[in-house]
Amino acid sequence: MSSRLSLDTLNRADPAEFARLIGGVFEHSPWVAEAVAPRRPFATLAALYAALADAARAAPTDQQMALLRAHPDLAGKAARAGAVTDFSKAEQASAGLTHLTDAEFARFETLNADYRAKFGIPFIVCVRRHSKDSILAQFARRLAHAPAQERDAALAEVLLIARLRLAALVEAPDALPVAGRLSTHVLDTMRGRPAAGLAIELAQLSVAGERLPLKAVTTNADGRTDAPLIAGQPLPIGTYELSFHVGRYFATAGVALAVPAFLDIVPIRFAIAEPEGHYHVPLLVTPWSYQTYRGS
Amino acid sequence: MSSRLSLDTLNRADPAEFARLIGGVFEHSPWVAEAVAPRRPFATLAALYAALADAARAAPTDQQMALLRAHPDLAGKAARAGAVTDFSKAEQASAGLTHLTDAEFARFETLNADYRAKFGIPFIVCVRRHSKDSILAQFARRLAHAPAQERDAALAEVLLIARLRLAALVEAPDALPVAGRLSTHVLDTMRGRPAAGLAIELAQLSVAGERLPLKAVTTNADGRTDAPLIAGQPLPIGTYELSFHVGRYFATAGVALAVPAFLDIVPIRFAIAEPEGHYHVPLLVTPWSYQTYRGS
Amino acid sequence: MSSRLSLDTLNRADPAEFARLIGGVFEHSPWVAEAVAPRRPFATLAALYAALADAARAAPTDQQMALLRAHPDLAGKAARAGAVTDFSKAEQASAGLTHLTDAEFARFETLNADYRAKFGIPFIVCVRRHSKDSILAQFARRLAHAPAQERDAALAEVLLIARLRLAALVEAPDALPVAGRLSTHVLDTMRGRPAAGLAIELAQLSVAGERLPLKAVTTNADGRTDAPLIAGQPLPIGTYELSFHVGRYFATAGVALAVPAFLDIVPIRFAIAEPEGHYHVPLLVTPWSYQTYRGS
């Protein structure tokens, strides 16, 4: 993606240019941008986003329905037919939706079909905020909705997608709250100091028991990682596991351990529920004990 | 196996009967029992075992070598030819050695051959104290021994086997220290009480990443299990994992949790190094934190 | 006090003897025992106590009022005039009420007077279940009661006193639930073993900041104390502090510590709310960290 637009550029563009620059934020529905063009200038990106969201929510039902229908099918034919905008392909890839097995694809198609049959719109979800498992959980939950309730849910997802796209598109002094952060910190409570040089792996776990490696790092002198484990993006809802190489850490430090060591690889499994949340998952460890907690 | 003999019976039997009753404790080598028969009566089983061990250790080298050669090959042809005593088949099954894959069997055979070629005796290990992985680790370590050093190591294993067999065979007021214990205890530190009704699974983990389920239990009103997780037998050296169903416990208790819950299944992975040890691995847990340690 | 009576003796005594043996359990009010004599024999002490409690609760108001009036003033003139039964003097001593300073005595007298003026009965509380501070807290809370409400509260206290007296008086297969227990357990999580030989002091803390030493012990090989810190009696409601001599423990063990050590004496302060409760307050400790929790 090319470099970002400035809020200033958006404020100063003529209405048609504004609609063109911003319009892709709502899939094939430039009228949303057109509705807010007269409300410029916007002092902050948050204000621009709020105005777009207001315009979408205030639109007549039939216009909202058109907005919803314009959204591509999740992993559906449209996704493979190249009709999806550049935004949508990147988004679906992040949830592993471009890597569906035959069984998964068939399942998604069936669910899409059931959904479309009931609601007359494609199933819309901000995939960057989800894992495959949480999207399937969404399907189940939302298929049970009444139509008006589901229209609101789908619109809410369209707005979440729009917010992410806007954040990627526009550079502004204020940042939209679209990114979460996952970090850790290892304390060697046997020796009262940060555990430096301790290897950690982060993986995502699926309900089916698959393990998807995400990152491998080593702690720095402060027992932390130079960069957060995940930052600058929404944290996909789902289950994760941190594997701390504790045995190797203490062995390298020359600490006498049992053979085999009581603690070798320490797995810490937890779930992320808030994609925009800050999750700090430290480990306090000795060769014979450890604890973890959601910190800050 | 039939019911156990009494120490009294052993003390009062004539020497030939004593040798017959006890002799199987040392594979095809009744001379060990014959050597200690005159030292009866024994006040405790520990004293009887000590006398047998002394006799074995004090025997001339060639007699020790004969004792070692009389032991069956670990998972070798002898194991499949039915020439192994009843004792040995049960023992090898417990380490999964009667369930070897073709690759594993080939590997064991190669190691056995290398070992026999170097030392002229079969590889002997008290399999009840081991997992498949720890036996393989033993092979590697002991293949590097000098012959005299390895004769001592092999004899030590014969004595560990003998001690287990004796404990199974003889009922006495004193118990030989052949059994370890693994237990747990779950404390709900959010509400300051034992976590009752919490489901736990215990599994053994192999180096290759295989998970062998061993037990599934639910905590009682005191947050403990009615019986220890493992007791009355040596704890096989190796890696284990306790899976605590924390999410379900708190959900059942009506505690408001994140969706998905920060903690659902909490895995605690640890290794046992002492088969006769007491391992108490508690969990102190809230919906957002937990700790564990080797307790007592 | 002389050795205890058997339940059997109580069951077989004639009614007058029964009333004489049991009567002192209710201060100067033998009618309670007289009311239950015909209901013998009792299979358990719990059943006997339940019958006595029922008789007291079911009595006409004026008879209950007489029962309440018959109870000695807490630390009042009656306590110093020798008219209080043997039971009451021991009980009051346990809450430090025979050791009142002039100021405290004046305060108690004033509260007693206010109480008596409002309710026409002496202030009754089962002092063995309390500390001086919790008795004062009781005064404040109960002075606010309406008369009928307070009559119930006072009667409840009379029954708690009776239960304790009965437990001290009668030996039976079943024990009345009158005793609590306070215990601890120290785990050295640096070395994965019980902390043996660690000195601990238990003290009671008053609201005014006074520290009353109760016990000094040293942990045994299992990191526990040979006997519970407190057992066989109600645990007085109030604040306590355990002081664990951690610095000395690690220094003795030859662990290199900072000078002065980060942790020397570790104070654990907690309150007991249930005199009949079981409080297990362990310490998991390294030279640089510790944790505690209400366990079981």
Added chain:
Amino acid sequence: MSSRLSLDTLNRADPAEFARLIGGVFEHSPWVAEAVAPRRPFATLAALYAALADAARAAPTDQQMALLRAHPDLAGKAARAGAVTDFSKAEQASAGLTHLTDAEFARFETLNADYRAKFGIPFIVCVRRHSKDSILAQFARRLAHAPAQERDAALAEVLLIARLRLAALVEAPDALPVAGRLSTHVLDTMRGRPAAGLAIELAQLSVAGERLPLKAVTTNADGRTDAPLIAGQPLPIGTYELSFHVGRYFATAGVALAVPAFLDIVPIRFAIAEPEGHYHVPLLVTPWSYQTYRGS
């Protein structure tokens, strides 16, 4: 004290002015500054300090002795006679040495006298790095030194004092490592969030059991304190206690607690050994459990 000098000013001053500006850093001994004046300019304050330290350490013994003798007696007559420089009075006040009781003063005087009698110099210690108790501990330890060993110890203290004075006097891009930091962080592990609005008191404890309140703060929204508990100064060696008002925190949050609450005020007692160290002493707490550790 007036505003600080710049390193640039010191570099550009003529030698006499330099000696005058810097000279007070070494009590009545301007020759140290004179010795380093020719080595200017110094690029960093650390380089200036290193040069001054080198000059002091390289000086002939008799000159070092003169430097040591020029230092005021700790809490001695000189301290009360007004002959002490402005620097020394502030320093002694910080260790409570201007607030000595008669007994303490007599003790210090006796120790000073013993020390002077043995070594012929006054007892010198960088008091800002100490508490009263740690100074007394120093006396005991150093009185046992051989003269040459003690001369080194005393000179080391003079250099520590000089470093602190220099840091206070000179503003430079680099900061001398003279300040430590004490901080805390409270996590509510019952609810998985920072404990905001929790009151904390910090006090210094003396060996004699005196408690000197230092600070009272309340945690912010992140469970931390807006400013560190102590910063910008050396942390005096000694024992401290943090009192966390846990009971009030949970009660305010509407959490149902026992009456009285199991945890009300939680005391965390620890010692600081490194005045220039960073001590982070967090508390992870529920109404029924807590832990602390030296973090980072």
